Amino acid sequence: MRRVNGEHKHTNAHARDIKSRSDDTSIDQPWEVDPKLAFNDSYVMFTTKLYLFPKLALLWLPTFLLTLPYAALAHCYGSCLPVPTDHVRRGAGFHVCLLVARILFIPTFVLGALSLFIDYVFYYLFGGLFFVLFGSMKQYKASQKVIAPYRGGRIRFSDIYVASMGQCLRNGTMEHALSFATMLTVMPWVKYYVNANPLIYPLKERFVQQISTSWQDLGVDIAHEKVREIISRSRQEGRLAKRMDMWRFCPHYPYPPPGRRWANGLQAGNIFTLLTHVTHAVAEARGVTDQFVLSNCTERPVWRVMLWYSNPYHFLSGWVEASITNGEPSQKDKVHGGEHPMWLVTAPSPLLSNRDSLTGPGVIDAFFDSWLPVIANEVRRLARGAEYAASMHQEVVSKDGLSRPAAAVGMDKLSEDAKKVEAHRELRAAAKKSKTARILKKALAKSIAFSADADPPAAAATESSTPLAPHPN
16 A cells, blocks of 8 residues: 555554544634744744855756756657646656656756755754754654654655646746756755744644635536646646646646556646645556545545655645545535645744745645635636636635635626736636627627528519510410
């Protein structure tokens, strides 16, 4: 099971302990912020600026330039795939190209390894100093226990290369190289020093849940199919790829190769990329189809997204799922919407908890409340068209605990914040264009029908004006 699903016994044991509590996973866990930890936050931010900015000035641009050939090759190979392509076939041609990609990636790997090594040095320098002055061994050991379930996971270069193809086809070579360079040079520090630092913070596990508005109008089967078409399909139809390039967050979880139900995926956030470990509920390998689901309000699972603490290239650590929900017991009006429950390692400090902060589960919870309407619209658009999707657009009132659906429905009632979202503006324009075309088509059809039913006036006039020949005597 470990090889097929990418699971670990200690992680599964922890998940089953959580499951046995029968928590209400349709709402966020109550969470209290400890204002005393604002001092820890100030220390973390001061030392981060002191270290990270000079490092980026030295390493970011060379990393970006060295990543460009790898990204260009991935884009080139992806452009040769047929439209659409769900699974990238990993045959002989793929492995030849993969070998070239490995060679092209060597300079990037060297710089990335150097950056990671420097991060570790300053992590222990700054973190160790704080621990000596203000820390306690008891708190450190307790924090390590919180981290322990999320140690593990694997990173496969072949999976990353396949995911890079999909991201280049969605976002372009330059943007992917840029965001990949940011992942290598920034994310390890943000993960280990800022978000999950046992030397500085008393770490805990926090549960947050985001659920889109209901897809009951589509049904579970269509929602399940279309959301995978958006996120797991490697090469999409060009117009869909262009629309996804507008998104502030663009995850791509390619289907795994034969013999595995998991694969590494990449989440693109415009200026950064994040590496994930994804188990696909629809995948079957060696007769195994088991998908343990931690959420208690899942109607049908889609993906499990593991954010391993051992993976330096995602700034969060924890267990995440993406599924079709039943909304029970607290959000039944969102039945068959998309749910995104997250169990994350964090601390109850203002920096890591508040919804208007720079990082942490709080700001992530708020972000997904604003992003889920984007993917909800796209699912409807693929199933029923732009005009229908625009008419069903609905936002949520974002807050801790329970984010309720907004009262207004339809693109003509966008909030001021939603009007700033490029994807919403594009959908509204497409819906207007579709409506205009539909009205013109209907008017044209009526005109043709009217012309067909009327008597030809010229023929009628000719008939009536023809004199009768005289009858011969």
